[in-house]
Amino acid sequence: MIILALDTAGVACAAALYDSGGKAMLGEASDMIGKGHAEHLMGIIDRVLDAADMAPSAIGRIAVTVGPGSFTGIRVGVAAARGFALSLGVPAVGVTTLETMAAARLDEKPGRPVIAAMDAKRGEIYLQQFSPDGVAVSAPRAVLLDEAKALVDGFDGEIVGSATSLLRPDESVDHLDRFPISVVARLGAVAPVLQKPKPLYLRGPDAKPQDGFAVARV
Known part of the structure; x- marks a missing residue:
């Protein structure tokens, strides 16, 4: 089975194709963009498909990082994964960061x-x-x-x-939140298909509407 893996949960925008039968990566691409995942993701997916010389119809499952991470980025990735799954008629699964x-x-x-x-x-x-x-x-x-x-x-x-x-302040090594797309793909290949992926938010968004400026519904 061919897995299309997506990650937009952090500063990277990444995609990969993974052959679960042969346990082999067929192609991957990742750009450190910080923001702008919505505008960048489709280009990343096209690059991976082109590199693997593969049509979208060959994809048998979609895997996507669901968080925790960037509130907006996660929404972009999950929406894209669900859209691809619907259009291709294949399951989509979530993988946590x-x-x-x-x-x-x-x-x-x-x-x-x-x-x-x-x-x-x-x-x-x-x-x-x-x-x-x-x-x-x-x-x-x-x-x-x-x-x-x-x-x-x-x-x-x-x-x-x-x-x-x-x-562990005594550890001198730099620690960053990295979500290797190859690992996302591998985990997505064995993840149970229980329900459509949805964002994993462990707390609410930092930005909240100001009640004093809400427009009353009629």
Whole structure:
């Protein structure tokens, strides 16, 4: 089965084609754009299809990062994945950014439990713990920094993500929130098809409407 994987949850806009039968990447493209995913994504997908010399009709499943991450970026990716799935008549699945980071770390350092931890700002951390074989042992959640520190106190395993420096300040390595599109594709190939992918928002958007300027409905 050919998987089209999409990621717009962070500063990158990425797509990849993955052959789950042969366990081989057929092509991938990723641009660090920060913003503007809606305008950039279709071009990225075209590049991947051209590189693999493949028509959209060959795609058997869509996988997309659903968050946590950029509020707007996630909406763009999920909408595109659902649109492609509908037009091609194939299933779409969601892959979280936390499980993607954890799986990528386990590829580098197998055999140890992993906590994926993203700096959510405003004194909060998005985190989730995974076993050494990549199985989630807790639900993704947003917690206050002090609670996160208590959760990782004495944790004998790997921590990955932008919150690592907050939770283990003695580590000098730079930690960024990276969601390798090849890992998204691989996880998407085995993800159960339960429902249409939808954004995983662990808290509301930072920008909220001002009630004083709301227009009354008639």
